[in-house]
Structure formats: structure tokens, C-alpha cells
Amino acid sequence: MRPGTGTTVAGDYPDISDHGIIGDLQTAALIDRDGTIDWFCCPRFDSPTVFGSLVDAERGGFCRISPDADDFVTKQLYLPDTAMLVTRFLTEAGVGEVIDFMPVTGGEATDVHQLVRMVRVVRGTMTFVGEIQPRFDFGRAPHTVDIVNGAAITFSSDVGRLTLHRIGDPVLHDGQRAGHITPSGDGVRITITLDAGETTGVVLTSGDVEPRQMPQEELEELYHRTRRYWREWTDASTYTGRWREYVSRSAITLKLMTYAPTGALVAAPTAALPEQVGGERNWDYRYTWIRDASFSVYALLCLGHVEEAEAFVKWLMDRIHESVGDDSGPLKIMYRIDGSSDLVEETIGDLEGYRGSRPVRIGNGAADQLQLDIYGEAMSAIHLADTHGLELPHRGWDQVRDMLDWVCDHWGEPEEGIWETRGGKQHFTYGRFMCWVALDRGIRLAQRRGRPASIERWTAERDRIYEEIMSTGWNPERGAFVQHLDTDVLDASLLLMPLMGFVAPRDPMWLSTMAAMEETLVSDSLVYRYDPSASPDGLRGSEGTFTLCSFWYVDALARSGHTGRARYTFEKMLTYANHLGLFSEEIGLTGEQLGNFPQAFSHLALINAAVNLDYQLDHGSGDVEPVLWRGRRDA
Template sequence: MTQTVRQETAIAEHGLIGDLQTAALVTTDGSIDWFCCPRFDSPSVFGALLDDERGGRFRIRPADPGYTAKQMYLPDTAVLVTRFFTEDGMGQVVDFMPPTGATATDNHRIVRIVQCVRGSMTFEIDVEPRFDYGRHPHHLEMSENGAVFAANGQKLTLHVVREPDDERLLQAFGDGDGHATLPLVAGQTRGVVLESAADGPPREIRPADIKALFDETVSYWRNWLAQSTYRGRWREDIQRSAITLKLMTYAPTGGIVAAPTAALPEQVGGERNWDYRYTWVRDASFSIFALMRLGFHDEAAQFGRWLGDRIRERMGSDSGPLNIMYRIDGSSDLKEDSLDHWRGYRGSAPVRIGNGAAEQLQLDIYGEAMDSIFAGVMGGLPLANQGWTAVSHVLDWLADNWDQDEEGIWETRGGRQPFTYGRVMCWVAFDRGIRLATEKALPAPLERWTAARDAIYRQVMEQGFHESRHAFVQHYNTDVLDASLLRMPTVGMIDGRDPLWLSTMQAMDGELVTDSLVYRYDPEASPDGLRGSEGTFSLCSFAYVDALTRSDRVDDARLAFEKMLTYGNHVGLYSEEIALTGEQIGNFPQAFTHLQLIDAALTLDAALDGRPPR
């Protein structure tokens, strides 16, 4: 007898909601199948995204199996609307999480407003939590106004939204899970609120109270977005990317997670399944730079403080001033483990949590950090004496350590090499430090820093450029191309019209680019210590647009950008990679991709308006 294995909902069939301390993914059929609580990097409560049978979910959908569904964001907000259509009527579920404050809390709310807009519709509600990645069984306590799901000291409280004369909503429960039906006619609004660490038992909530909470949340997002100074051609795409970056920001510290998910595969069925729910210095620095370019300065100031704290923690350390990544609170315990009881997204195992790459040496992070600090200070943010002392410490350490082998930007596990991109970003670190010292008349060993900067430049030009390939290559001991180097003209290491760069672009066009999509590198030509292949990297594809623009190939850049927009999902979100089929794969949504979309659009906008790129 053949056993049927249920398949997880496609990665692209999700929208994202969040409250600036954690986030949830909502499928196009109304199911929350990924939610970690109380933080981004906490164990999951709903994890059907990684195991449809054992992961757990919170689903609201029509009882009529013949429905069709569409999903959208309420304009200029992070409020997600899933609309259902049947022969009898049209209804919708409105999902949001009221933003939390800047103080870390275990209390979080998922609000699910259920409405019948036309005709009539009966909804089914299924609440099936699986605490601690499904490793802890839970028990259920039911009351007239809702239910409490509890396991291992953690609890979720379900509050019912109804009018006083409504019949009891929660009618059927079994095996510790919640199941209910909700018949509605046009104009009726009901729903549920799922709350972690609730103060007290389930309570009855009126639709008017939920409407007030909805209005407050909408107002928060629209007021935040009003700070944007962007008025260019792709305003809606840019604003959605900005909101997505904000949703991935942990408000108490300013750290930005690389993605709110873990273990989504870079190749379906493969082993490249990493946990991205942490703050990479690189990704967060780039994200802050992108937000600053749009006019969002508070996020830059807060991240600057977070980064300064990390540097000061390691003052005097022999292993360098920074790790490549941290937990969102700044701690560095990211021990990697596998969830062997989960099958993984479409059978992609192992399901990894934690990240063993945290201790790698990746020298490029100092360039990205310095670039964001420089941009912030030049944009008007203060640089206190304590901050300059930390910056000086980083550059003094780097002057002694830049010329060594490292693991590189892609966290390969095939051994250290003299990666060209790492050298380029070390050059950026010294260049921005020298500029800061000069512009602000700050004390610095300028002669030493300048000597290091110039030595890196000469080394990259002499050893990073491969004569027979006519291109800059991944590292000095190979002829393999690497899309990370698309950022060379962006950071100012080389002019985009330099013959060395134009021939590099020509080489990449022939080997790494397919229909505007860009591969990171060829893993067969440059073994990275892992089995299998991968899709094209979306951040590289947007970086390609930026590089084309700076190479005076503006028409090519615009076409590539417009093509990339067709690969976004139905609400404008992007995962890490695009498979050959056009399917989104990898962790979702990915901050790196959305920040690079912003950068590419701003550079292309300037070129189309006849302005020089920044």
C-alpha cells in the first residue's frame, strides 16, 4: 500500500505579518504555517511550512472546498488580507500583529478578523500548535470565551471575537487541537486573537474593539512609511521592500534578521538548508544603508548602537572585533542542530536550526559595517567619542589582519581562501574610515590606514583579476567567477566603465546570467564543501541591475530590473533564490534581496533621470 505524503505549501504562496519582535507567514489558503514565539529566533509554535503533518498550523478558510483565494496587503501597511470566493459569497480574513514597543516581551498577539463581504460563507477554524518545533506535547483548557494551549511552561491563549448574542464559537476539540465552524452573512465581522503569555484567561472581545486595534496598526505603518523620501518609478515595490525590512527588525535592539525562517532549501531535496533567523553584520549593515537612502534614519541610529555594543564586547579579543552573525539580542550562541523528526520542506533534510557558520572568519563584514557607519554619519547621525574609539579599534585590528585567507561571503565550508570580495570590502573599510577621520577632523593613524588601503587595491588589481578570463575572479587561486564582485563599482573600488570591469561583466554575462537571473558561482567549478546545486540568487540579480547601470548599460539594466519584478510573489516578496522553473526557494522573505532591490531601483532611477549614481 502506497502512503500519501502531504506536501508543504509553496514558499511563494505566503504573505508576512509581524510586530517587530517576531513574525508569521500566512498562506494563500489562510493558514499560519510558520510562527516562532516570543522572538524571531525562538522555537516554532506553528511549523507546517517545514513539515505539513507534524509542524502545526493555525488555519481559517471556507468550509466549501470549491473556493478560490487571492491575497493582498492593505496599501502602505503590513496588514495582510486573504480573500475567498465561493458560489455562495465572498469573505476574507484580515491578519496583522499589533506592533510591540522597544522593550522585549513574551506577550504577542496575532489578530485574525473574519468577515463575510457578500452573500454568505461558513469558515472553518483549525488551531493546531506544536510547541518547541513539535518536541513538546501540549494540553488544552477550553472555556466559553476561548481556549488555552499550554506546553513546557509556554502557553497560547485564544480569545473569541463575537457579539454578546452569538452562539458559542469553539464547539469541537480533539487531541488537544481546536476546531470550529463560523457561519457568517454579508456585513458580519467576527474572528479570533491568539495571544502568547496572556495576562488572564480567554476573554470575549467585541468586533468594535478589534476594529480599533486594526486602525491603530494601520496608522502605525502608514505613519512610519510617510518618512520615505522616495518618489521614483517603482514606488510601490520600494515601499513594500522597506516595510519587509522593517518587519524583520527586532525593535528592542535594532538587529535585523536575514530572514524570519529556517531550513528552507536552496535546492529542493538538498542539504543547503540554513537557519537565517539571526542578525548578520553584513545583511543588517546593507539593510540599514538601504533604509537610510529612503529617509529612514531612526533604524540606522539604533543599529549603529547595536553594532557599537558588539565591537566593545570584543575589545582586546584575538579573534577579531566582530562575529559574522549574532542572535537578535546580540548574544553569540548559535550552536547548529538538526530536527530529525521533521521531514523538511518537500523532503529537504536535514532541518537545521542554529548556524555553524557563526564562527567563520569573513573579512568583508568590516567593509559593510564601516560603509553603513560612514553613510549614517554623513547623513547627520552623531558619532560620539566612544563610537570613534570603537571604529578605530576595528581598523587597527584590520590593518594587521586583512591579508589572510578566510571563508568568504557565501559561508562555504570548503576551506579558507584569499577571497577577492573580502579584500574589496577591507578596502572599503579603510576608505570609509579615512574619509570619516578627514571629514570630521578625528584623530587617526591615517598613514597606517592609507598604506593598508593602497596595498589592498594593488593586490586586488594584480591578483584578483585573471588575465586569461579577462575578469575579476572569486579568489586568487582560481579562475571561477563570483557574483559578489558585482558590488565592486557600487562601493567605488572600480569605475563601472573601466575596461577591466567591462570585460568582467562580459564574462559574467556568458557564464552566470540567465534571463536577468544571476548565479552566485558555479559550485562544480569551485567546490564549496556541500552536495548538490542551487538556484539563482535574487540579491545577485538585483546587484546585476546596479552594475549594469554603472556600466552605462541603462537599457539592459531597466529590462533586467523589470524582469526581476516578475519573479516576486503575489504580494511583492522575494525568497533567497529562484529555481530554473521560476519557483522561489530558500529562506523567505530574504532581507538581502529586498535591500538590493531598493539599491538597484535608486541607482537606475538616477540614471534614467540623468543623475550620476551614488
């Protein structure tokens, strides 16, 4: 039984894919098919949990609204072109809906956030039972419960406060008062009986607010304002290709994971969801990776969302400005959404983890790793933004110059690599290839804008990197570019080589690499990032295929002239989305979603693959020009 059904059984968890996401551009909540909010951090993405039963069914806390019935069927969908989630319940007696959404806050950071749960019946009669059991700070902070005049409830702890506001007057049904509130353990229980056409609900508000009964008109105004915001945002998209529904849902999902006050994009709204159920690969993804967010600039500009791309580039430049001259280099690999870099990793021993997947980690110990590839991704984003009119000011160019001079000095060092392995530093091919990208984009930018730069030095180091990759990154026995110079292991990150212009997509060396990857890393349409059994990464257990690598494979196929295979592979990948079109980080052997959910990298890779595949299909397999670069080529 799921929490709130009368008996809570430890270890009873929904599938990771059984969730939708809602949010207000500062935080987000996950809601499963039976109407349970089992993940909600507040007031920010990277704050402690208020509801966290997704990582501990008994001690994590939840908010559930579902029919008071033993047998019902559920369906979920989003209101079209919005982030408003509808969970439908079908019984013989009636059909009811819970519409969950968060009114979008402004660009200023705030502790006050509203989570609206609108309840209505569209056929027959239905009694809903709601149970609210908050557990602050991953269940570590006790709280008190106060019922205020039967109209509102406050849950107060030393680390946060949550207020539940009832909507409108209690409904009389068969002579009984619906909307009755009773204490239930460390929470409350609410019953709501409605006939067809009736609507009510509750609003959960964080922060220090006055408990009150909210009028029905206010609920309706929140509903219409939120729906209008999302429809206006999606209407601004310029994408008109073949996969509008999936691209639109991916774009909305990326928007939901953007922290509006700074423009930073979190990798995922969740922490500690496992890459292997029962394993230890359970990481906290509620932070901004330079790599992931930089790739988002391409996706956002593809769709015409220039404002979001500009906000992230500004955030990125602020990080470069703050860090130039540090011993650790110009950039850290990840930051909190406010730009701070305190990501100390800890484990919460009292939580059992999703389906027993311990440890439950918060913070991220990989934050201080040296990963050289981030400079290529950052410069690619800065260069691309510049081609779309988002030019760097003088101060920004000075920061970029200092960063690229640092890359010239350090590109040959061993590092931890894109996959943040914990098995020791290596001379990763991908890291060096992306250092080539960093210098190449810096040279183009300096030449196009006539900016002062160490062009001769940058060019010499760029060419040295190229020659080294072609000699030490190429393994003649394997007939492929390999993960690092001391191995013959293949690495799916190198699928980006043709996209970034490092190698021609029909170069025999690249076609040979693709063939080797297809034999070793590709399983049907799914792609493993590497073979951990052949390349120890310092962690126990295995993992699923990486969704973003699968979409990279689609793009590599199309650029290599295999547009038919690329389209078929892309269509098959779409079948692995959940019922709402959402993807986690990985896909297991039987198609299950694994890892933190939903995953920004997966969705931005989907957008990029769709846009580029559209271009290849429309312009013929002989033309490999990326759609964003058409008509914008550098000299």
C-alpha cells in the same frame, strides 16, 4: 490536502512563494493562500516555533481558517501601505475575508504578542472552519488544551503558552450557534457562519494572559490602530521614483524583520527552507548578519527612515565595543537579535523538512567563521550614517580605530568568504576588496572629522590591498576579476566593486569582468552567485540564482552606461516576485522561490537598485554619482 482540511497528507506543502508575512517588530508569522499560518515563532524571531507545518506538514503545527467548502478560489493582498494581510475566499454562495495582522508592540521586549485573525463576509453567506493545532518547540514539547467557558482556549506547555480569545457573542445563524468550539486532537476546531456585513474573529495571544472573550469594539480598535501605525510609517518615506509600489512593499518587509528593542535586522524570519528542494542547503536565517544589516543602512537612508538606520548603527557599535580584543576579531559575522552570539547549530531529526528537505537545522554553525568582508560593510554603514548627521561619539571612534588596526594586521589571511562556504578557507577577492573599503572609509571619516587615527598606516595597507587585488585578483586568461587567487571562477559578489568605488564603472578591466560574468553567471535577468561545480563549497547539490546578485547586476549595468538594459533587467526581475511583491533568497529554473522567505537581502538590494537606477535614468548615463552621495562628497 492541506492541514485542517480533514486529511493531512505528509509531504503536502504550499509553494514557498504562496505566503504573506505579518509581524509586530519582535516576531512574525507566514500565512499561505488558503488561510493557514504555517510558520510562527514566539516570543521572538529566533524563538522555537508555535506553528511550524512549513517544515513538517504533520508534526509542525498550524492555524487555519478557510471556508467549509470543497471548492473555492483564493486571492491575497495587503491593505494598502500596511503589513495587514487580506486573504479572500470566493465561492458561489458568498465572498469572505480573513484579515491577519499583529498589533505593533513597543520598543521593550515582551513575551506577550497578539496575532489577530479577523473574519468577515462581504457578499452572501459563508461558513468558515478554523483549526488550531499548536506544536511548541518544533513539535518537541507536549502541551495541554483547556477550553474556558466556551469563550477562550489555552494551550500550555513547559516552554510556552498560547491563548485563543473569541470575539464577541456567538452569532445565531438559521437558529444555530456559530462560533462553536470542539476539541480536535491536540487542538480545537471552530465553526463560524456569517452573513454579508458581519465580522468576528479570534485573537491568539502568547505569554501568561487571562483567557477571556474579547468584545467586538476591542477588535475594531486593534484593527484601526495597527492600520494607522503602518500608514503613518510608510507616509514618512521620501522615495518618489518609478517603482513606488515595489519599493514600499520592500521597505515594509524590512521593517517587519527588524527587532524593535535593539534595532537588529534578521536575514529572514524562517529556518530550514531549502535552496534546493530535497537538498541539504537548509539554513537558519533568524539572526542578524553584520553584512546584510549594514547594507540596510543605505536602503533605509535612501527612503528617509533615519531612525531605523540610527538604531542599527547603535546596535553595530555595541557589538564592536563588546568584541574588541577577542582572538576571533572585533566582530562575529552574525548575532542573535539581542546581540548575544550563542548560535550553536543542531538538527531536529523528527521533522521531515520542507517537501522532504532534510536536515531541519536551527542555530547556525557559520557564526564562528572568519569572513573579512564584514569590516568593509560595517565601515561603509558607519561612514554613510556619519554623512547623514549620525556622528560617532568619542568612545565609538576609539572602537572603530581598534577595529581598523585589526584589519591592517589580518586582511591577508585566508577566510571562508561572503557565501559562507564549508569547503575550506581561501584568499577571497571580495574579502580583500571589502577590507580596502573598510580602511578607505575609515580614512575619509578621520580626515573629515579631524579624529586621531593611524592615517599613514591605514593608507599604506589600503594601497597594498589595492595593488594585490589588481595583480592576484585579476585573471589575465579569464579577462576578469575572479573569486580568489587560486582559481579562475567568477563571483557575483564582485559586482559591488563599482558601487563601492574600488573600480571605475567604465574601466576596461571592469567591462571585461562584466562581459565574463554575463557569459557565465547571468541567465536572462537572473544571476548565479558562483558556479559550485567549478568551485566546490563543501555541500552536495545545486542551488538557484541569487536574487540580491540579480539586483546588484542591475546597478552595475546602469553605472556602466547601459541604463536601457538595466531598466529592462530590473523590470524582468520584478516579475519573479510573488503575488504580494515578496522575494525569497533564490529563484529556481522555472521561476520558483527557494530558500528562506522573505529574504531581507533581496528586498534591500531591490530598494538600492531602484533608487540608483532612478538616479541614472534621471541624470543621464554619463553621470555615475550614487544618489546618496550627491552633494555629500568627501574631500
